[in-house]
Amino acid sequence: MPITNYLVLAGILFAIGATTVMLRRNAIVVFMGVELMLNATNLAFVTFARIHGDLTGQVLAFFVMVVAAAEVVVGLAIIVTIFRTRRSASVDDVNLLKG
Amino acid sequence: MQTLGLAPWLVGLPLAGAAVLLLGGRRTDRWGHWLGVLASTAAFAVGLVLLADVLRLPADERVAVHSLGTWLEVGTLQVDAAFRVDPLSLTFVLLVTFVGTLIHLYSVAYMAHDVDRRRFFAYLNLFVAAMLLLVLADSYLLLFVGWEGVGVASFLLIGFWDHRRENAVAGKKAFVMNRVGDMGLIVAMMLMLWQVGSLSFGDVLGAAGGMSTGVATAIGLMLLLAACGKSAQFPLQAWLGDAMAGPTPVSALIHAATMVTAGVYLLVRSAPVLEAAPTAQLVVAVVGAVTLLFGAVVGCAKDDIKKALAASTMSQIGYMMLAAGLGPIGYAFAIFHLVTHGFFKAGLFLGAGSVMHAMDDSVDMRRFGGLGRALPVTAVTMGLGWLAILGVPPFSGYWSKDKIIEAAFVGEGWRPWVFGTVALVGAGITAFYMSRLFFMTFAGRRRWESEGEGARHPHEAPFLMRLPMIVLAVGSVALGGLLTLGGGFTTWLEPVVGHAEHHDPVLPVWLIITLTLVLVVLGAALAFRLYAVQQVPVEPPASNALVRAARRDLYQDPVNETLAMLPGQVATRTLVYADRTVVDSAFLRLASGVRRAGDGLRRSQNGYVRSYAATTLGGLLVVAAVVWALAY
Amino acid sequence: MTTSGGEAALFAVLAPLMVIAALGLLFARRAVHAAICVVFVMVSLAILYVANEAPFLGIVQVVVYTGAVMMLFLFVLMLVGVDAADSLTETIRGQRWIGVLLGAGLLAVLLGVITRATFPPAVGLEAANAATNPEGLAAVLFGDYVLAMEVVGVLLVTAALAGLVLTHRRRLGPRRTQRLQARERVAQMAVDPARRRPLTPLPAPGVYAQNNAMDTPALGPDGQPLEHSVPRVLRIRGQRRSPVAVLGAQETLVQRIAPEDVPAEGAREVPGAGADSTEGETR
Structure with missing residues (x-):
């Protein structure tokens, strides 16, 4: 099995995550789509690390995880705040900033 | 000259007065007018000291320049802040400060009931300072500062009662027309810079002889344009009549005695330039002659006492311009007439102010008449001024105006005949309209209501107003004769304007004098018959085209x-x-x-995060596709 | 370097399952189901990391993502409303087609690049992982990337603070202390007996009723259902069982017990004794 299969899997997961972001309206699900995209990237990083025999790829994946954790904290806090005031978790309800 | 250092004080004292009055505000209301009088009097005293000093010197040492240092230095151009004290400028200094002081005094009473009297005196002081700067300056540039200064003061004083729209408009008109003239002075200075590279009188006038005729003519004509603007000469004469909207003391000081004669001063000062340009000289004389007749004709038809006097001023300055255009024989007489005119015209204006004071600010002569009995002092002082302007011997005007008429008859070819005749006829018309003014005001039956509504109760003006009128009347009587004694005034001016060779007029002198006097008597007699003996209609009657035009x-x-x-x-x-x-x-x-386009694009900003995500992804796809396509 | 047969088998099993789970995220109606799908994907990813010679990352993936991040997601889901099904009807015109097209396009581009690209022969990480994988990682992390490491640390602290600030609720009135609440409750009895609540703890739902479910009101000693015994959340949501239905179902029991209900009288005093005595006094 060629190692690039991992990359193919990463690509498929990334595309599914992106599609989720575009099609789902529940803010939490949208957020999970973003997480899925980040994880797909991580898989690609890890695979590239293996291909090139260099641990830097894994370090970068590690950083992505840390940043994603921070992002989740802030993002979910925002969602909670919005839900508290608007009683809704739909991203379509937050559309006041328009032309 | 030991007292030369006093010259800057002449400008500084009135300027300080104006500054204190303008910056001091209402706090100076109580004593401000006396400060104004004091500043003007002090300037006069300084002028007297300088005169005494100059008189002790021999004639060829009487021109002195006092420099305060370099004013500005640009490249090769250097202009000093220098004051020139010579017989010509001293003459003006004394005229301006003496008449100015008298008019300050007069104004104390005349403006007594005006809430803005302090501001009025501030402007008067400002005017005196600017006028003295104008005549004392030793360069055209410094002269220009004074020139503009008197323009500003004139503008401020014409529009002094600017709550009335027509006054503000009159001020604006005067200012704008003056600006037209100022352009002439600016262009003249440019030409001088180009040709001489300096603006001081000494350099420019010294280099005048070496200029080409064309350049000299151009400079001369530009100077004439400036003089026309300031002195209300044809074709820039229109503002003077409207300028009478200002308070009467202003009309007397600025628009009769001093400022409007600044043009004559400029031309006489620039005499060497004019002599290098015969064409310009001729144009000056023509302008003077035209204005002389123009003013005289207009003066015959005016029923407004101040406007009639304004027309007369225009006409008399026309005499001075004519004299200035005649060359060396005319300069001294131009200045001489300027001085005597300053006295008697200021006196006449102050008299008119007194009449207005008595008649509740009415200026319509058709509603005066018979005022001689009610206002004896005014009638007598104005009468003396009237005789002086008529040129009746031995009053002041005779000595100056008659000399100008004589000088106008000097020359060759057609000029003496044309200029002489104009001057002669002008004297006759002057006699007619001034007599008309005098008789309409003081003689004949009274045409004002003494009771009922609109009743007038003419009364003599307070002493403070009578005193200047009396002093000026004395001047109108005696000044001309005094200054003529032994050719005194002409000799006095010689260090500046040079010695005039004697020329014989084309007509014998006795004939000219006789003709003049005959015309004057005829004019006065006609006026007496029309306005003293016959009834003067209260409403101006319909008349022929010339009268309608003159009105x-x-x-x-x-x-x-x-x-x-x-x-x-x-x-x-x-x-x-x-x-x-x-x-x-x-x-x-x-x-x-x-x-x-923005409206269209606005639709894309729909506020939906998912749409934006789609857009972002779309962009990413395009970029990725392009990169990919380029890579393979 | 090619993979071992075992790894190929692992991949063959896991990869399709992961794709299906990821599609579950896309299509699941309920957010909880989506979250479970994602948890599955992440755990599978951890396994793949280990297979890819990244055991440390595999562990971190389990701890951070599955253990922390996804649990946080589930917490928030519970907070927001676990049962709120996401309507799948599209509201933005054309968004569904645009989304599908762009997703497909992205997939095409990514797969196209991956399949067309020429990779060097894989090196493998035996050399790098010579002294265990975490040690190799640490050498790179604290060697080449020490500055980035510290910056990320600052970022984490900031994010923690941000979470605090964002979810902080500002108090608008004075603090409601226990003493204050007790006073209010007593005062309320005096002012408005109609809306009174007993001073004692509320009766538990289902007491003396046929069943003891949370949505069934307790029965008073008189056999009447006690509304306030049902949790407030259920009442507000309209999920409590109607008292009539309860009574209807338990009519026989109630009627049988009610007439000679001596113990019921006493039983009633147990939960509501204080309340009744207070009521008596206030009346």
């Missing part, structure tokens, strides 16, 4: 409006139209196009 200032305003204003208006309107249809519409269309 409207010989259509000076319509002419100006047609020739100067209309083309400008048409050009402006065309430009505005073009701007609106071409430039504006192009930009408006561009703007509306941008706005419509």
